[in-house]
Amino acid sequence: MDVYLPIAEIPMNLFLLLAMGGAVGFISGLFGVGGGFLLTPLLIFSGIPAAVAVATVSSQIVASSASGAAAYIRRQAIDFKLAGFLTFSGLFGSAAGVWLFSILRQLGQLDLMLALAYVVFLGTVGALMLQEAVRSMIAIRRGKREAPRRPGQHNWVHGLPLKVRFRRSRLYISALPIVALGAAIGFLGAILGIGGGFLMVPALIYLLRVPTAMVVGTTLMQTIGTMAFATIMHAGTNYSVDAVLGLALMVGGVIGAQFGARVGQRLRGETLRALLGLLVLSVGVRFAVNLIVTPSEPYSLTTFGGAGL
Amino acid sequence: MTARRLVPVLLGLLLAVVALPRTAPAEQLVTAISTDLVSISSNFNGSQIVFFGSIERDSQSVSRPAQYEIAVAVFGPPTNVVARRKVRTFGLWINREAEAFEEVPSFYALLTTSPLGDIVGEPIRQRRGLGFRAIVDESQADDRIRPPRFEAAFLRLMQAQGRYSEVPGAVEFLSPTLFRANLVLPPNVPLGTFDVRVFLFRDGVQLSQASEQLTIAKVGFEQAMTTFSREHGLLYGLATVLMATLTGWLASVIFRRD
Numbered sequence: 001m002d003v004y005l006p007i008a009e010i011p012m013n014l015f016l017l018l019a020m021g022g023a024v025g026f027i028s029g030l031f032g033v034g035g036g037f038l039l040t041p042l043l044i045f046s047g048i049p050a051a052v053a054v055a056t057v058s059s060q061i062v063a064s065s066a067s068g069a070a071a072y073i074r075r076q077a078i079d080f081k082l083a084g085f086l087t088f089s090g091l092f093g094s095a096a097g098v099w100l101f102s103i104l105r106q107l108g109q110l111d112l113m114l115a116l117a118y119v120v121f122l123g124t125v126g127a128l129m130l131q132e133a134v135r136s137m138i139a140i141r142r143g144k145r146e147a148p149r150r151p152g153q154h155n156w157v158h159g160l161p162l163k164v165r166f167r168r169s170r171l172y173i174s175a176l177p178i179v180a181l182g183a184a185i186g187f188l189g190a191i192l193g194i195g196g197g198f199l200m201v202p203a204l205i206y207l208l209r210v211p212t213a214m215v216v217g218t219t220l221m222q223t224i225g226t227m228a229f230a231t232i233m234h235a236g237t238n239y240s241v242d243a244v245l246g247l248a249l250m251v252g253g254v255i256g257a258q259f260g261a262r263v264g265q266r267l268r269g270e271t272l273r274a275l276l277g278l279l280v281l282s283v284g285v286r287f288a289v290n291l292i293v294t295p296s297e298p299y300s301l302t303t304f305g306g307a308g309l
Numbered sequence: 310m311t312a313r314r315l316v317p318v319l320l321g322l323l324l325a326v327v328a329l330p331r332t333a334p335a336e337q338l339v340t341a342i343s344t345d346l347v348s349i350s351s352n353f354n355g356s357q358i359v360f361f362g363s364i365e366r367d368s369q370s371v372s373r374p375a376q377y378e379i380a381v382a383v384f385g386p387p388t389n390v391v392a393r394r395k396v397r398t399f400g401l402w403i404n405r406e407a408e409a410f411e412e413v414p415s416f417y418a419l420l421t422t423s424p425l426g427d428i429v430g431e432p433i434r435q436r437r438g439l440g441f442r443a444i445v446d447e448s449q450a451d452d453r454i455r456p457p458r459f460e461a462a463f464l465r466l467m468q469a470q471g472r473y474s475e476v477p478g479a480v481e482f483l484s485p486t487l488f489r490a491n492l493v494l495p496p497n498v499p500l501g502t503f504d505v506r507v508f509l510f511r512d513g514v515q516l517s518q519a520s521e522q523l524t525i526a527k528v529g530f531e532q533a534m535t536t537f538s539r540e541h542g543l544l545y546g547l548a549t550v551l552m553a554t555l556t557g558w559l560a561s562v563i564f565r566r567d
Contacts, residue, residue, distance in 0.1 A: 002352065002354045002496075003351055003352070004349060004350065004351050004352065004353045004354075004531060006527060006530075006531040006534045006535050007534075007535065007538060009497065009500070010496060010497045011353060011354045011496045059549045059550065059552075059553045060553070062550055062553035062554060062557070063552075063553035063554070063556045063557040063560075064557060065557065066553065066554045066556075066557025066558055066561070067556075067557035067558065067560040067561045067564075068557075068561075069557075070557070070558055070561035070562075071561060071565075108391060108393050108404050108407060109403075109404060111404070112401075112403055112404060224554070228550040228553075228554075231546050231549055231550050231553075232543055232546035232547055232550060233546070234546065235538065235542045235543065235545050235546025235549065236542040236543040236546055237542070239538055239539055239542055241538070241545070241546060241549055243534065243538075243545075243548070243549045243552065244351075244534070246549060246552070246553065247552065247556070250552075250553055250556045250557070251556065254556060254557055254559075254560035254561075255560065257560075258560070258564040291401045291402055292400060292401065292402070294397075294402070295395055295402055297466075298394050298395040298396075298402070299392055299393065299394050299395075299459075299462035299463075299465075299466060300392070300393050300395075300404070300466070301390050301391070301392050301393075301463065301466050301467070302390070302391050302393070303388050303389060303390055303391075303415075
């Protein structure tokens with residue numbers, strides 16, 4: 001059954017959209033990430049204009065993060081103060097991202113920047129995740145236990161000024177790395193159409209030493225804030241949010257996420273992290289291949305003014 | 310008035326009579342379109358339009374043995390297109406060269422009875438916008454010569470998207486003077502007002518011309534949503550975010566496990 005997408009201005013099969021949303025939702029439920037890094041390229045490959053894909057996925061991420069966050073709110077596993085700091089700084093990053101997005105689109109280098117950014121970020125993060133997970137899998141096989149986190153463990157981040165206390169996370173750290181992290185992820189999210197959860201979670205754990213119990217809920221809360229802002233900005237400046245496309249992806253996504261979460265509970269943490277690392281890495285590699293291999297069609301068309309293509 | 314002065318006047322009159330166009334052409338085109346409004350609603354997946362036409366001959370015109378040829382040119386609303394070419398740079402394929410195609414039709418279909426080359430010569434094709442060549446030449450902004458490979462790529466990509474087509478044989482004669490043409494509109498058809506020009510040729514000479522208009526527009530919910538998203542972008546974004554939050558919250562209630 002085809003449904004006409006009023007903003008993308010092409011018809012798409014409704015069941016295909018629900019299935020794509022569902023599959024990505026399953027993965028996002030399984031690993032506890034937004035899944036934007038998979039959904040955005042999927043939509044672009046299936047013929048949705050890149051601008052519409054990036055903008056619409058940000059609204060879908062709001063839905064999937066909200067469904068996840070509801071459970072963490074009930075469990076009181078969210079540090080609202082930390083989430084607030086991250087979101088507020090994320091708004092500035094997000095606004096800068098939306099601005100750069102429309103400039104790159106005019107220059108005709110949006111596709112290149114998207115591909116390069118995907119290669120660099122997904123490649124690096126995927127490789128790091130995989131390495132860390134494999135290392136701890138080997139350690140467990142050898143019978144060593146993972147070293148538990150000790151409160152008061154410090155790294156260079158804890159030496160910075162402007163300290164703020166976060167009670168829920170039992171942290172007393174500088175606001176500077178928090179603001180920088182929030183802004184950077186808001187920026188990437190607006191440009192790449194990703195929530196940035198897969199970057200935020202490791203950064204909170206390894207860089208800021210936020211307790212693991214608080215990390216996921218806080219990240220989800222921050223994702224809702226920045227992605228909601230990115231959606232509104234894209235709708236206001238690029239007119240590229242397709243609510244019909246968004247709704248189809250949301251419905252598929254939140255249902256898929258439930259099943260993903262159920263399967264995820266049966267898998268070991270290291271296995272999950274290794275699989276996620278592999279997935280992230282392979283999306284990065286896929287983009288790298290596109291950049292390096294001789295394209296079958298080196299030409300492309302875009303419009304400026306008048307009716308869109 | 311002397312006879313000497315009369316001669317040039319008479320000569321001039323004679324010339325004027327000879328050069329004067331005939332008051333009515335021998336053949337006239339009467340055309341009709343199956344629908345002049347294609348409305349796009351949620352189940353739109355392309356459409357088909359039929360043009361009908363009849364060749365009206367006045368009683369004096371001698372019926373000549375040569376065959377009538379029909380060309381129907383459909384022009385979508387004009388747009389500006391940039392064609393870019395990727396070049397390998399430090400091992401990466403990057404958009405490096407660009408050429409503009411200004412005021413090109415966003416949709417172009419040429420329906421004819423026979424291949425265009427058999428119907429009419431180059432000068433008329435250029436003047437009437439018949440054929441890809443004429444469209445591409447028309448879009449040249451300055452006198453600079455555009456690399457032919459960009460023009461070829463532009464036409465190739467537009468055809469691949471189903472936006473440009475030349476369909477010889479799409480016009481068929483139902484009787485010696487009655488013809489029909491089928492136009493296929495792809496699902497990604499651009500929106501707006503389309504110009505349809507119908508030409509009648511014989512022996513490479515244009516005998517008559519007629520034109521029609523065709524409008525392609527979103528209706529109902531699709532129209533309302535597009536208008537709203539354009540005029541109240543921020544509010545539209547806010548509504549989308551609310552919808553997303555509600556969907557997410559609803560899912561967490563329905564699938565609640567704890």
